[in-house]
Amino acid sequence: METNTKITQMIRALLQDEGVSLYGFADLRDLPAEQRDGFDYGISIGLALDKDVLRGIADGPTPDYHANYDRLNERLDALSLLAEKTLIEQGFKAQANTREFVGSGEVIDGTKLPHKTVATRAGLGWIGKCALLVTESFGSGIRISSILTDAPLEAADPINTSHCGNCQVCKNICPAHAISGTPWVAGLPREQFWDAKACRKTARARSIEHLREEITLCGLCILRCPWTQKALSASVPTE
Ligand code: B12
Numbered sequence: 001m002e003t004n005t006k007i008t009q010m011i012r013a014l015l016q017d018e019g020v021s022l023y024g025f026a027d028l029r030d031l032p033a034e035q036r037d038g039f040d041y042g043i044s045i046g047l048a049l050d051k052d053v054l055r056g057i058a059d060g061p062t063p064d065y066h067a068n069y070d071r072l073n074e075r076l077d078a079l080s081l082l083a084e085k086t087l088i089e090q091g092f093k094a095q096a097n098t099r100e101f102v103g104s105g106e107v108i109d110g111t112k113l114p115h116k117t118v119a120t121r122a123g124l125g126w127i128g129k130c131a132l133l134v135t136e137s138f139g140s141g142i143r144i145s146s147i148l149t150d151a152p153l154e155a156a157d158p159i160n161t162s163h164c165g166n167c168q169v170c171k172n173i174c175p176a177h178a179i180s181g182t183p184w185v186a187g188l189p190r191e192q193f194w195d196a197k198a199c200r201k202t203a204r205a206r207s208i209e210h211l212r213e214e215i216t217l218c219g220l221c222i223l224r225c226p227w228t229q230k231a232l233s234a235s236v237p238t239e
Helices: 005-017 051-055 063-089 115-121 169-173 196-211 220-224 226-233
Strands: 022-027 041-048 094-096 142-149
Touching: 005 022, 005 041, 005 063, 022 115, 041 063, 041 115, 051 063, 051 220, 051 226, 063 094, 063 142, 115 142, 169 220, 220 226
Parallel strands: none
Antiparallel strands: 022 041, 041 142, 094 142
């Protein structure tokens, strides 16, 4: 089907009006149809973490970090549902991959179509050695969500290789030793370069110690990433 400039422009205008920090359109047809629920296209949206809140987590997750985390999650779900509604009103099929629909990190260990996959397919960034999406504008200091659709959006070129180079900062500071240092390429299984169990265990311990709460917050790999540091020192407005 021909890409449709009209719907692409409409969604662009919607997301810009809503003040989304980062967004992109992905052609998902290279992925197995089952993994993408039969949808050919995806929209990746991102909201930057608050800079001051992020600067404050060097010694451990803070109540402000938890509050920012929750607020951005709520907003990402609302924006995903708004984009879904707009696409359906224009006669297309759409599915907002909200936390309610795909689950959240507190209860599951993985989803069949991670938001990060839609983000790299949309050219928003690469996967860092810490297994997070790293972007040029915000580093990994960004929370993301995704919407699937059959609207033939004008998709970006995907990013398939790491831009981390020889940097080992996240590996050296990760309190869970979850990061092997192996650079990501598209398709490399998570387990071959990053230990989710170690991350979850240590993040939980740090959250209990600093927040007295049974949640999975740490964020040191986000804060210390040189790309995040570059964004923190730049004058790019956050949400
Ligand atoms: C389950 C989960 C967890 C689990 C497991 C994490 C994991 N990486 O799997 C635990 C509890 C450990 C966890 C921890 C954290 N999480 Co968490 N988590 C999730 C959740 C709900 C599902 C992730 C999933 O499906 N994992 C399965 C594996 C296989 O996929 P993945 O690692 O996420 O992504 C891989 C694919 O995208 C693949 N990939 C990328 N491009 C392509 C292209 C192709 C062709 C292919 C084949 C593959 C591929 O490479 C990625 C790396 O392995 C997502 C939200 C979502 N629905 O996506 C949030 C999410 C990944 N978490 C997030 C965050 C911020 C964290 C923490 C930093 C928490 C904190 N704030 O302190 C830590 C650190 C996580 C880390 N370093 O990745 C953010 C990441 C944002 C970003 N910039 O990347 C997300 C996206 C939530 C959000 N709304 O923003 N989390």
